[in-house]
Amino acid sequence: MLGWLRxxxxxxxxxxxxxxxxxxxATRVELAELxxxxxxxxxxxxxxxxxxxxxxxxxxxxSPTVSGKSRLGRVAAEVLEIHEAVLAELDSRRFDPAESxxxxxxxxxxxxxxxxxxxxxxILMTCYLSSGFxxxxxxxxxxxxPGGLSDRISALLSDDEAEDLLVAELRDALDDNARxxxxxxxxxxxxxxxxxxVARSALDIESRSDGEERVEPVFTELIAAHTRRMDALGLTA
Amino acid sequence: MLGWLRxxxxxxxxxxxxxxxxxxxATRVELAELxxxxxxxxxxxxxxxxxxxxxxxxxxxxSPTVSGKSRLGRVAAEVLEIHEAVLAELDSRRFDPAESxxxxxxxxxxxxxxxxxxxxxxILMTCYLSSGFxxxxxxxxxxxxPGGLSDRISALLSDDEAEDLLVAELRDALDDNARxxxxxxxxxxxxxxxxxxVARSALDIESRSDGEERVEPVFTELIAAHTRRMDALGLTA
Numbered sequence: 001m002l003g004w005l006r007x008x009x010x011x012x013x014x015x016x017x018x019x020x021x022x023x024x025x026a027t028r029v030e031l032a033e034l035x036x037x038x039x040x041x042x043x044x045x046x047x048x049x050x051x052x053x054x055x056x057x058x059x060x061x062x063s064p065t066v067s068g069k070s071r072l073g074r075v076a077a078e079v080l081e082i083h084e085a086v087l088a089e090l091d092s093r094r095f096d097p098a099e100s101x102x103x104x105x106x107x108x109x110x111x112x113x114x115x116x117x118x119x120x121x122x123i124l125m126t127c128y129l130s131s132g133f134x135x136x137x138x139x140x141x142x143x144x145x146p147g148g149l150s151d152r153i154s155a156l157l158s159d160d161e162a163e164d165l166l167v168a169e170l171r172d173a174l175d176d177n178a179r180x181x182x183x184x185x186x187x188x189x190x191x192x193x194x195x196x197x198v199a200r201s202a203l204d205i206e207s208r209s210d211g212e213e214r215v216e217p218v219f220t221e222l223i224a225a226h227t228r229r230m231d232a233l234g235l236t237a
Numbered sequence: 238m239l240g241w242l243r244x245x246x247x248x249x250x251x252x253x254x255x256x257x258x259x260x261x262x263a264t265r266v267e268l269a270e271l272x273x274x275x276x277x278x279x280x281x282x283x284x285x286x287x288x289x290x291x292x293x294x295x296x297x298x299x300s301p302t303v304s305g306k307s308r309l310g311r312v313a314a315e316v317l318e319i320h321e322a323v324l325a326e327l328d329s330r331r332f333d334p335a336e337s338x339x340x341x342x343x344x345x346x347x348x349x350x351x352x353x354x355x356x357x358x359x360i361l362m363t364c365y366l367s368s369g370f371x372x373x374x375x376x377x378x379x380x381x382x383p384g385g386l387s388d389r390i391s392a393l394l395s396d397d398e399a400e401d402l403l404v405a406e407l408r409d410a411l412d413d414n415a416r417x418x419x420x421x422x423x424x425x426x427x428x429x430x431x432x433x434x435v436a437r438s439a440l441d442i443e444s445r446s447d448g449e450e451r452v453e454p455v456f457t458e459l460i461a462a463h464t465r466r467m468d469a470l471g472l473t474a
Contacts, residue, residue: 050297050306053313057294060287061349066342067335069287070324073317076290080314087307098304105303 027221028143030214034203035144042090043100045138049083051112059123075162115194122187128166132229133195185235264458265380267451271440272381279327280337282375286320288349296360312399348435365403369466370432422472
């Protein structure tokens, strides 16, 4: 009976899952003012998509079902499409892709190690929450890029079909499994700090005297979007 | 001096690296007669591409360079494109993708475990040799599929740009490193048996009295192509 109720609540909530463009709209003004230059932005986003790809590969390798593997494959294909497009943007500006990614390597490798997850469900949560949080964030940050580039990157990051696949996979697992739900709620809370650290590292806070002030509403909105993402699974953030 | 000679030999040999279509041409007749039905063929190829994707993700995660990570990402994107196209073919025949892949899971998971490799270079060799050998093999086997499907799959598998990226990455590593060369030559030899097992499992040998006879030239040609692939790295098969 309770299980049925919970399931219904999860399904109903699913409809209100935030769309990427909504989640970032509120913070576009603040983000635009804190955006780094094109090379730093593109370099970090390119390396981030490699990290997400590796996490998805690791998830696929431990998936208990063939369909889970295949879903993660589809998400990885989307993430790699973003990666290729970002490399092309670097290339067209005559920035060397590898050189542009290098400065972001240590921090993102560290992020990857800390948020790795121990099993299929934790890896899946990491894939869902970190791609949601960080690609949302980079979509918002794109507001501070030069005109044409800003539009192309925003369009590239606006498709969150991949997120739907991860939500579907997680919902299947969470259905009627209260113990897993509480474990994943904990895991979700643990990830927030690490994701914020990555987001913060991408911002140009120091060069403005009111940097800290401006960054506040951005993080408030990112956490609100994270809460909605947890909500979509019926989990407490 | 010797290093320089070896390097020149590798570079020179690289030009003769076999193109997929050549490698399979010789065996198309034999393979056509031993081909399984569309569901078995597509299901195994779909699952195989997932295994290759996971291996590439694992390789990217341990890549010592950012450019290596990125190259493996590009190869993975190509492998996942094949995966998606094969799923679409299953779908259009009203075969459930997950159900069609399931029968091939145990054997391919086992293959993956046995050929995993311990470090960046072994993983890279596994990615290069197993995608070369097995996608070559499936390209040849496509000759036995019904007309339209056969053509589409052949076209899908004919692009081996991905292989060039892996060859380039391996050559960079092998340049002037005799110890690594001998270790990877060993690793390459170890992989042959496991790859043959996978290829054999895809063939319908038992239902024909001359199955074993017909399968001989196929394996001879697959091993010859494998030797050319090792050759392209300046390694002895």
